Amino acid sequence: MISVTGVTKRFGDYTALDDVSLEVPDGSLTALLGPSGSGKSTLLRIIGGLESPDAGRVVIHGEDQTSVAPQRRGIGFVFQHYAAFKHMTVRDNVAFGLTVRKRPKAEVAAKVDELLEIVGLAGYQKRYPSQLSGGQRQRMALARALAVEPKVLLLDEPFGALDAKVRADLREWLRKLHEEVHVTTLLVTHDQEEAMSIADQIAVMDHSRIEQVGTPRELYDRPETPFVMRFLGPVTQLGEALVRPHDIALSVDARPGSFEAQVARVVHLGFEVRAELVLGDGEEIAVQLTRGEADELEIAVGDIVHVRSTVLPRALAGGAAREPEPDALSA
Amino acid sequence: MTVDRRWRISLRVLALGYLALLLLVPVGLIFFRTFEHGVMGVWESITTPAAIHAFWLTIEVTAIAVPLNTLFGIVMAIALARGNWRGKGLVNALIDLPFAVSPVVIGLSLILVYGVNGWLGGALADAGIQVIFSVPGIVLATIFVSLPFVVREVTPVLREIGDEQEQAAATLGAGGWTTFRRITLPAIRWGVAYGVILSVARCIGEFGAVSVVSGKISGQTETLTLLVEKRFANFDLAGAYAASALLALIALGTLLAMTMIKPRREEGDA
Numbered sequence: 035m036i037s038v039t040g041v042t043k044r045f046g047d048y049t050a051l052d053d054v055s056l057e058v059p060d061g062s063l064t065a066l067l068g069p070s071g072s073g074k075s076t077l078l079r080i081i082g083g084l085e086s087p088d089a090g091r092v093v094i095h096g097e098d099q100t101s102v103a104p105q106r107r108g109i110g111f112v113f114q115h116y117a118a119f120k121h122m123t124v125r126d127n128v129a130f131g132l133t134v135r136k137r138p139k140a141e142v143a144a145k146v147d148e149l150l151e152i153v154g155l156a157g158y159q160k161r162y163p164s165q166l167s168g169g170q171r172q173r174m175a176l177a178r179a180l181a182v183e184p185k186v187l188l189l190d191e192p193f194g195a196l197d198a199k200v201r202a203d204l205r206e207w208l209r210k211l212h213e214e215v216h217v218t219t220l221l222v223t224h225d226q227e228e229a230m231s232i233a234d235q236i237a238v239m240d241h242s243r244i245e246q247v248g249t250p251r252e253l254y255d256r257p258e259t260p261f262v263m264r265f266l267g268p269v270t271q272l273g274e275a276l277v278r279p280h281d282i283a284l285s286v287d288a289r290p291g292s293f294e295a296q297v298a299r300v301v302h303l304g305f306e307v308r309a310e311l312v313l314g315d316g317e318e319i320a321v322q323l324t325r326g327e328a329d330e331l332e333i334a335v336g337d338i339v340h341v342r343s344t345v346l347p348r349a350l351a352g353g354a355a356r357e358p359e360p361d362a363l364s365a
Numbered sequence: 366m367t368v369d370r371r372w373r374i375s376l377r378v379l380a381l382g383y384l385a386l387l388l389l390v391p392v393g394l395i396f397f398r399t400f401e402h403g404v405m406g407v408w409e410s411i412t413t414p415a416a417i418h419a420f421w422l423t424i425e426v427t428a429i430a431v432p433l434n435t436l437f438g439i440v441m442a443i444a445l446a447r448g449n450w451r452g453k454g455l456v457n458a459l460i461d462l463p464f465a466v467s468p469v470v471i472g473l474s475l476i477l478v479y480g481v482n483g484w485l486g487g488a489l490a491d492a493g494i495q496v497i498f499s500v501p502g503i504v505l506a507t508i509f510v511s512l513p514f515v516v517r518e519v520t521p522v523l524r525e526i527g528d529e530q531e532q533a534a535a536t537l538g539a540g541g542w543t544t545f546r547r548i549t550l551p552a553i554r555w556g557v558a559y560g561v562i563l564s565v566a567r568c569i570g571e572f573g574a575v576s577v578v579s580g581k582i583s584g585q586t587e588t589l590t591l592l593v594e595k596r597f598a599n600f601d602l603a604g605a606y607a608a609s610a611l612l613a614l615i616a617l618g619t620l621l622a623m624t625m626i627k628p629r630r631e632e633g634d635a
Binding site for chain 2: 113
């Protein structure tokens, strides 16, 4: 388990982390999710020992590591831009941590071959990083980090420099790898879809603080702050409430709590239909419908319709309540 | 298209002509004049005791100055590129001083410090160490003038490669020395090599500062460049040409070494 308590970090006048606490359970894959500048990478680097906190403690597997050098923390770190050792072959890259530890040659060779097999780079031993694609380089970096059998694996935007297709593949692959290797993993990302699809626990960060920690489902269904709600998926403002576009119902006639709106655009996306509406006060909203619903209503541009939320309004106005009662939120 | 082409060709002719007039013709003429009256004369004039001594003194001074400056240059480049300390800007500016100040002035300033009546010279003379008008002075002057090359070649390379590889090595358990030896040094090796070659060229060719501090004692403190100048001043033109040709040969050898490593340097380690 990684346990971070009351960590604060300042760079000059800028506070990158403001009294942050976080627990990463053993064997979990936890995502640190947030916009750039939210402090997530700094938190990861502090856990890895690449930065030292101004205040607070970092405990890994029960041992206080706050002032321990990165060399002796027993971590594996993967960087966004791979940090491949460019003058070394793939084999030497992966073997680096083991040769530093002066392990016997035969053991190193066996371990390297085994890891390259796991990350799908068997047969690439003699290549140089410049002869690999971005995705391959990052898999090599992962093998390199795993070679020293780290207690925890820290990934800093590992797929951030890759194109969308490769990113989706690698995400899937990492999930499977984690199920095989089962090392406690903390992954930094700014991509909510990535965090939702890969992690069993997500910590959402904003403005140098952790906003909320929970499973992807909990965060999506029961966000505690407007920020978390907005960051985890598209939202629409309906009256006082923030609503997801798929939680809005359309009807021809007025219903209790409904608002009148005019259809501005209808976009057919296969099974899903997106309707863009303009409310009476000029506010534009987006509604997500199934094709069946849209056909039934026969909505067309210019129609006047009535919209209402199909879920209870969420008690997160203002965002001042950082730790609201869970009961008040579960609808 | 044709206008473009004409323009391109005339630019090339201009550039090549400039190079030829300023570099190739003078250097070529030296070789021509040297070997004008046969090889024997040349051989005799570069194998006089004074010439042999000057040759070995030049090599000796270079062999001391270049390793020292390489060591200093690498350490200083790491401090400048990676460190964050007070006075970094000032030190960074000071490193260029040998480029900015005329070598003659450097020589004179060394005399002010290490001369018999100088700031340190008196104490050193009492201890039996003579710096000025002696080999240590020549070494000092040569180190001074060739100091910036390695620093200036290595610092931008270090900045460009960044410190992520070094951080990765640290997380994999490598200590400072291991990281330097296995990660940093291989990454900057072409920068270091280029800096060393430039330093060697400068050390061999240095005249101004060395001429002030050496005292030009034949067979003792006379380097190759000083020998050329002395022979020229004494109307021994053939001898001056021969010694010049020797200098030019060493310089060409260094240049050749440089072009041999240069493609590998540009190819980089993408």
